[in-house]
Amino acid sequence: MYNYVLEVNNLNAGYYMETGFAKILKNINFSVQKNIILGIAGESGSGKSTLASSLYNYLKYPGKITGGNIIFNGINILNAKPNDLRKLRGVKYSFIPQAAMNALNPVKKIRFQFYDMMMAHNINNENEQDRKIDEILKLVRLNNNVLDNYPHELSGGMRQRVVIAMALILSPELVILDEPTTGLDVVVEHNILVDIKKIQRSLGMTMIFISHDLSILFEISDEMIMMYSGEIVESGSYDSLLNSPAHPYTYSLEKSIPRIGMKINKESIIKGSTINLSNRENSGCYFYDRCIYAENQCSLAHPELRSINMEHHLYRCFRYPAWKKMT
Ligand SMILES: Nc1ncnc2c1ncn2[C@@H]1O[C@H](COP(=O)(O)OP(=O)(O)OP(=O)(O)O)[C@@H](O)[C@H]1O
Numbered sequence: 001m002y003n004y005v006l007e008v009n010n011l012n013a014g015y016y017m018e019t020g021f022a023k024i025l026k027n028i029n030f031s032v033q034k035n036i037i038l039g040i041a042g043e044s045g046s047g048k049s050t051l052a053s054s055l056y057n058y059l060k061y062p063g064k065i066t067g068g069n070i071i072f073n074g075i076n077i078l079n080a081k082p083n084d085l086r087k088l089r090g091v092k093y094s095f096i097p098q099a100a101m102n103a104l105n106p107v108k109k110i111r112f113q114f115y116d117m118m119m120a121h122n123i124n125n126e127n128e129q130d131r132k133i134d135e136i137l138k139l140v141r142l143n144n145n146v147l148d149n150y151p152h153e154l155s156g157g158m159r160q161r162v163v164i165a166m167a168l169i170l171s172p173e174l175v176i177l178d179e180p181t182t183g184l185d186v187v188v189e190h191n192i193l194v195d196i197k198k199i200q201r202s203l204g205m206t207m208i209f210i211s212h213d214l215s216i217l218f219e220i221s222d223e224m225i226m227m228y229s230g231e232i233v234e235s236g237s238y239d240s241l242l243n244s245p246a247h248p249y250t251y252s253l254e255k256s257i258p259r260i261g262m263k264i265n266k267e268s269i270i271k272g273s274t275i276n277l278s279n280r281e282n283s284g285c286y287f288y289d290r291c292i293y294a295e296n297q298c299s300l301a302h303p304e305l306r307s308i309n310m311e312h313h314l315y316r317c318f319r320y321p322a323w324k325k326m327t
Pocket residue numbers: 015016017024042043044045046047048049050051062063212
């Protein structure tokens with residue numbers, strides 16, 4: 001029996017546009033086990049950030065959550081009272097949105113940004129504040145000198161470590177990170193990833209780590225979800241998605257991860273370019289136009305998520321396992 005920290009049931013969300021309401025997330029269902037890193041992958045426009053904000057009940061107008069529930073700590077956070085949400089956010093779970101490192105207050109020294117954060121959660125004793133800051137800076141491997149700096153005086157990697165420290169300082173059970181290392185150079189990125197994983201293991205917390213970069217997710221995740229066009233197309237253990245993907249989209253993305261000395265093979269090139277949400281007006285598979293293994297049936301009906309051997313490896317493809325024989 002799994003011990004779940006978060007359960008997402010039939011989540012639907014979208015945006016009000018000039019042309020009407022555009023549905024983005026469609027019937028998202030998943031659960032997150034305790035003490036793991038769940039990686040959520042998908043290319044730009046697949047709905048990852050919309051999902052991340054929804055998980056924190058933080059989706060702002062023109063965005064709107066139109067259905068479903070998200071259970072955390074026994075509470076459906078989508079209809080929780082503002083006071084209950086305040087008690088959960090930052091304390092029991094925290095969210096590092098995309099480009100959060102640019103959201104640090106530019107005219108305040110880091111020390112006072114930490115104090116503000118703790119006072120917002122009623123930690124007012126100065127000794128306790130300083131002890132917590134000291135502990136967390138050690139954990140994210142920052143020198144205490146950063147406390148007397150303004151954000152612009154720090155490198156991108158240091159700013160990102162400050163943001164991660166702020167999200168962790170109250171020891172939440174669950175942390176949601178949306179593209180936390182995007183924009184950093186690869187060495188800094190790698191070091192931060194290694195540290196994030198160490199922290200997660202040592203504190204026994206649960207993380208949801210969102211990225212468009214599959215190679216990063218394979219490095220860090222225990223479980224993975226692949227998103228395409230606002231829905232889950234595959235999910236399971238990192239090992240099953242890496243070594244036996246059941247959806248052609250996962251397979252193509254995985255093959256397109258550059259490896260030294262290897263030529264790119266033709267299956268790694270996904271036809272077409274970005275996700276076109278208007279494809280979803282068709283009744284078929286959303287990946288149909290771009291799938292080299294598609295057959296007529298794929299344009300006629302929309303595949304449901306099915307499981308492989310009753311395991312928790314789920315996929316949404318009519319052509320599995322037949323397409324595997326064509327690779
Ligand atoms: N503020 C907004 N207003 C209107 N539509 C939006 C807004 N934000 C996102 N969308 C729409 O929702 C879709 C999914 O966007 P989302 O940012 O969730 O994707 P993503 O997978 O996180 O992509 P990226 O990695 O580029 O941020 C986009 O294609 C876009 O059409």
